[in-house]
Structures are given as structure tokens and as C-alpha cells.
Amino acid sequence: MQILCSHKGICDIERPGQGIRDMKNADFQLLFLDFSMVCPTWILENFGKRNLCAHKAEKIVEKPRLLQEQIGDFLAKAKESGLAMPVARAPYLLRDTKRTNLNNTMRQLAEESIKICGQAGCGYIIIRSLFFGISDIWETNKQFFLGLVKTARENQVTILLENQCRNVSGHLVRGICSDAYAAAEWIDRLNSEAGEERFGFCLDTGISNLCGQDMYEFTSALGTRLKAVILRDCDGHSEASLLPFTCVSNGSVQTDWLGLIRGLRKISFDGQLIMDFSDTAAGFSPLLRPQLVSLAKSVADYFKWQIEIEAHLKKYSSIALFGAGNMCRNYMKCYGEKYPPLFTCDNNKSLWGTSFCGLEVKPPEALKSVPDGCGIFICNIYYREIEKQLERMGVKNIEFFNDEYMPSFHFDRIKR
């Protein structure tokens, strides 16, 4: 699984140096290239109208070939900094666009974007389906996407369809490709017509969240067609790109991260994980942005860690747990059979010698005599405190376990 960072909200297209440095310093190695930074939605929406101030991007809409020229400096700076760009997104229209006459322009912009991807070594491009002013949505989009196959093939680029929402007088509801079965069918039919696997899918969690969708079901239905996931948060009502876990109410997150993590685990997702927190980043002072970008990297790493949680258990020839409470109980419920621990231990003396969920509860000292290659998994939320205790004892292979996103949960919690 690869972690990418969207440059939106972090990089200024005219002076990208600082933003690129912030991402690099936060240890992001890969960028998500969004062509809308040089060809934004508002320019597309107002193209050709009177009184529009002259803007470089307007020339791109007029002559899509200029896209390359406009984005060239940014690409050069990113390359210079060693940032690769495995995924890009072609320019797109506003959700509530009124433009019915730009479909040909969108096709040309998509084509130019694919060519740039080819030159930049970018293997995936997200291209949104055409949606406004068309009667037969599938037929129109079939022609649109198949028309891009030749260029995509020449440039070794895979086209990713994306779940979109529809604007019903200000209320964003499920739109094209937001039904996972229908999206899967589109991809299969397009690949079949193309005669090769030239199409895949990118899940935008922000849109799924807006439409109150069950992300476990969504990812499960797409399976291996899912090549990329855009991680972004919102309040469930307005479209935004906020840092995951920042939309909370009364101490609870408001986004179905549980469903997403469970779903990505189920399909053994190994694709592109894209962090898009452009609105959060734009809201922070440039003085604080380096710390914010570092936090975003940690959040991305956390998602990867949760999705791949089993891989950490597999690493060790044997396992011992620290903690004899709910987290240990949850471990045993979900992983106890597949990765049976030797024992668990706890600082609570009254538990020593007792049995918990079929495990003997031992004093922490017992961890000193575990076999070589045994992983010690802390099953207690006081991770860092316990980690220090174990380090002082000279215990090796210390790992954290976490039960916030378990494959299933007990109906109750034990009280100790």
C-alpha cells in the first residue's frame, strides 16, 4: 500500500517550493497530482462568459494542450525534490455545473492529462464521468471513456472512475458510480470493451460520507477493482476535504472509518491511499502547516497500520499479550484462534495466576523468558506508559494492538 499526499491547500502553483518542502519534511514520498490546480472548476464554469478577468487557466480551457506548459514548473520542482506522483486527477466540473457545452473540452483536458501522466510516470488518473446535460448516462460515458483508451494505453496509464454525488437543489445525494455494484459493472464493461484492464476505481470517502454510505459494503462490492482511496473527512452534509478524525460531535467521529477499514481489510487492499486535507490545510496558518502535514502523515500511517493489522501479528513466530481487559478480550475474539498467544500479563497482582479468555495471566516479569521471535502486543490504551515499563525491563519486539476497528465486537464490555 502506498501513501500519497494531495498538494491542494499546501502548495501554491506559482510558488510550490515551500509546500513541497513541507510534504517532504513530513516524510511523504508520493504526491497526488490534481490538475484542477491549473484548471480550476470556477474557470471551467465561467469560461467564455463576459467580464471574466483574464486568467492563465482560461487559456488552458481554450487550448487544452497548454496544460503541460502550465504545470511543467510544478512537476519539475516535485521531481527535483524526489517526490513521485503515482496518481493524478484530470480537471473536473462543479457538482452543480450549469455547463452543458463543455463535454468535448473535458475530453480534451482528460486526454492531455493522460499524456502528462505518461511523461511523469504516473500510472493512474482519476477521471470523473460526464454528468450534466446528457440523457443516456452510460452510453455517453462509455463513448467518453473508451475514447481515452488509446491514449491511456500509449502512456501506460490506468483510468480510475470515481464515486460522484448529485446536487438536488443544494442537497448532495448519490450520483454516478456511487452505487458500488453499478460502478463495478461499468468498470467490467469498459475493460471488456477495451480488451484489457485499462479501468479501475477510486473511492472518495468524502462523497461516501456525504451520502451516508456503508463503506464496508462499498469496498466489498468493488473488490480488486479498487485501486485508490481518497481519505478525506466532512461533516456529512457539505463537501469538504478535512483531515480524517477531525469531524467529531460529542467526542465521537462522524464518519464510517470502521466500515472503511473493515472493508479494505476484507479485500486485502494494497493500492494507493491518498490523503486529501486541503480545506484543513488552507484553514491553518502557513506557520503551523509543517506540523499539520506531519500529523496528516501520521494519520495516513495509522490507516495503513489498521488495514494491515494482521500483517503485524504474522511477523512473529509466537505472541504474548500485555493486558487482561477488554482489549485482550477483543484480541481473543477476533484473532485468538488464528494467532493464539502464549499467555497474557498484567500489572494487577490480583489477576496473576488466573485465567482470562482462555489465557493464563502472568506477571510482566514473565515476558523476560519468552522464546526468541516472540512479539509482545500491548493490549491496553496506556501504550506509551507500558512500552516504557517493558523497555526498562529489556523486553524486545514490543508492538501495539488496537481494538477500535475490530472485525466484530462483543455486545458488552467487562468492568474490572
Next chain:
Amino acid sequence: MLKIGVQTKNAVDDSNPEKGFELLKSAGFSCADFSLNAYLSNISLYRHEVNTFFDKSETELEAFFAPHKKAAAAAGIQINQMHMPYPNYVPSADEELNSYLKKTVAVKSMKICHFFECRYIVVHGFKLARNLGSEEAEWERTQEFLEFLAPMAREMGITVCVENIYNSIGGHIVEGPCCDARKAARRIDMINEKYGAEVLGFCFDTGHANLVGIDFERFITCLGSRIKVLHIHDNDGMGDLHQIPFTFTKSRENTVSTDWKGFINGLKAIKYNNVLSFETAPVLTAFPQEMKSAALEMIAKIGKYFAEVITS
């Protein structure tokens, strides 16, 4: 012309059901959705609090509801659908409560439905995906409950209707049981085939669908004739408000923000020929009491509008 119905909650009072059914009739309704769920509230059940209403014997329950049945008939109101108390399973509760909900409340609800000669009863699927890990596992538990009711439903000539409902994540409403039309259609067909009768159907709830941005037309056409009853109501896309259709806007243009066009197109496409029933009880507590009949008349008129455009 399609018939128009509304919930009895907040309109029909136990102390004088004649007055309530007369009110519905004079407002322009010919059908009613009997709010059996009002006798055992979901809020109290989630607190593990159960009143004694369903402790009554079948004879006592029939005697209790006899005036309602008589009053509805006298007013010319057909009780075409009713709502079973919900939830039928409380994950945090003990076996005793859950057994009572299944073996007493659900069974007696079916018998009351039969007593009213009501063809459809709406139930909620169990909300267990978080605990059990998937919607499939959750459905297995709901199916077990539905199959418990199925022989009774077949014998009584009742169709139990599952409804699209929602869950809440930190106050944000997201899809819950029966929000996948494809799966619902497949499951309904499977159970009906197994019991050799239409023991299971679907209740499409417009308000719940709007909360989770469901494409009304696609959803309705996917379920087709499996949709037996409706819960028509509106909201702002954020809260389950059960308000009058066409009330909510979100843009400067002030055009309606709920996809009523999709609703009409969907019902038209499937040639829906059952009752257009409104689940708008909260409207009657929102408007001043003096305006109750006017509010009901407005709802009935919207129903007539829907009926006209759907059948045109």
C-alpha cells in the same frame, strides 16, 4: 386513483377514536397507518424500560382496540398498514427483554394486525452490523426474526414489510438495515418462495432515503412490486424530522432539496397501486392544535397531487 393514508399517531386518541378517524376522513384521507409502535416507545426500549401494555391478554388487547376498529369503519377509513413496535432486538439488553420483544410483543402485534384486518405490518431490521462485523451477518439475525413471523403471516394473510432505516455515527445519519435495494429484493423473493406466500414485502421510507442520499428512482424501480407500503415524509437531509413533503430547500433558488421527482418517476415506473401513506405525526405537534385539521388537509392534498401525477 391511488388511496391516501396517514399515521394515526397524534391524530387518533384512545379516549375518543371516533373523533380522530372522523378528523382523518374530513381532511381527505381514506386510509390509515395504525401507530401500534406508539404503545411501546423505542426510546424506552433502548433504556431497557418496558411498559405493561403488551402484557394484556389477546382478548384484552382486542377489547382495547375494538373501539378503534369500529371508529375507523364508521368513518370509512381503512387501516391498510401498521407499524410494529421497534426495536425488536436491543443489543445491550438481556435475554429476557429480547425474548419478550420477540415472543410477546411481535406475536401480539401480528394478532392485533390481523384483528384490524390490516394487510401490512412494518418492522425494522436489527441494527447489529457494528457488533457482528457486516450487513450480511446482521441480516441473518433479522431473517431469523422474520422467519419466526413468517408462518403466522402466511396463516393470517399479512405481509410483513421491512423498511429502509438508518444508523447514527456521532450524530451523523448513515445507511442502516435494508438500504441496499438489490439485496432486499433478493431476500424478499427468497423468503416468499420458501413460504409459498407473500409473507415479506418492503416499505419505502422517503425521509430515511433522503437522509442517506439514496437515489429514489433507482431504489424504487429495483424493488418494483415488492414495495407494498410507503412512509412518505420530508426532512432537511440531516435529521429524521418527518415533515410535510416539499417543505425543505437548501439553495437561494428555493427549489425543493428532496428528490420528489425521482419518487414520482419511480412509483410511476413500477405502476405502484397501493396506498400513498404519510408518516408525518410530528407535523401535528409542530402546528398549533387549532391548525391540526388544516395541516392534515394539506398533507392529504399533497397525497392527491402525488396520486394524480403518478397515475397520469
